[in-house]
Amino acid sequence: DMASKAESAKAKEFNPPSQGNAGVYVYRNSFVGKSLKKDVWIDGKCVGETAPDVFFYTEVPGGKTYKVDTESEFSPNTIEVMLEAGKNYFIRQFIKMGVFVGGAGVEQVPEEQGKADVAKLEMAKTGKCSAAR
Numbered sequence: 001d002m003a004s005k006a007e008s009a010k011a012k013e014f015n016p017p018s019q020g021n022a023g024v025y026v027y028r029n030s031f032v033g034k035s036l037k038k039d040v041w042i043d044g045k046c047v048g049e050t051a052p053d054v055f056f057y058t059e060v061p062g063g064k065t066y067k068v069d070t071e072s073e074f075s076p077n078t079i080e081v082m083l084e085a086g087k088n089y090f091i092r093q094f095i096k097m098g099v100f101v102g103g104a105g106v107e108q109v110p111e112e113q114g115k116a117d118v119a120k121l122e123m124a125k126t127g128k129c130s131a132a133r
Helices: 005-011 111-118
Strands: 021-028 038-042 045-050 054-061 064-070 077-083 088-097 102-109
Touching (some): 021 038, 021 045, 021 111, 038 054, 038 088, 064 102, 077 088, 077 102, 088 111, 102 111
Antiparallel strands (some): 021 054, 038 064, 064 077, 088 102
16 A cells, blocks of 8 residues: 555655654665565564565654564564664665575665665555564
8 A cells, every 4th residue: 555645755855753753764675576575563563564666654752772674584684773863764675585485684774875765766554564473
């Protein structure tokens, strides 16, 4: 499910998150594994199921470390990121092709790269994952 064009455009203004929160952009722009959809979670809460060329935007309370993870057949791929209030963060999900299956990973990217990447993508609605935790 995609967000409206207006919501997508607003998210691409990269405004600061609301008071006390950190903004998190999770996106996928890899060319590999186009047919694969992969859930992304922040501290066990579903952000959404990524498809190629989409991004999600969510806010979380700032000032703490979060686990961002994505489903992968190889092993859970988790990174820990310290999210400060008042800042936006960019997490890129990437697909890794295995012999039989495609896995996924997540990485934090610098703000400038994240903004440039997200600007080319469309926003999807958050909160829908294929698997329960």
